Amino acid sequence: ISEDEGQTWKGTLLLDPRNDAAYPDAKEGDDGFIYITYDWQRVTQREILLAKVTEQEILEGHLSHSNSFLRHVINKATGE
Secondary structure, eight states: OOSSTTSSOOOOOOSOOSSOEEEEEEEEOTTSOEEEEEEESTTTTOEEEEEEEOHHHHHHTSOOSTTOEEEEEEEEOOOO
C-alpha cells in the first residue's frame, strides 16, 4: 500500500506462491475491496486468476475478511 504516490510502500500479501505468476493488475471497487487479476503459466496452464482483498489484509499480510479470497480461476484457455 502506498500513501505517497508510490514513493514508499508498506504491507505485503502473497497472492500466489507458485512460480510463473505475472501481469498483475489491481483496481479498488466501490465496495472497498481491492480486485487483483494476474496470469499463471501463460503458455502451459493458461489461467487468469482473481484475488479479492482489503487494504487492511495487505497491511497485515493475511486474509481476515469472510468475503476475501485468493487464486480464484476466472479464465482458463483450452484451445491452441
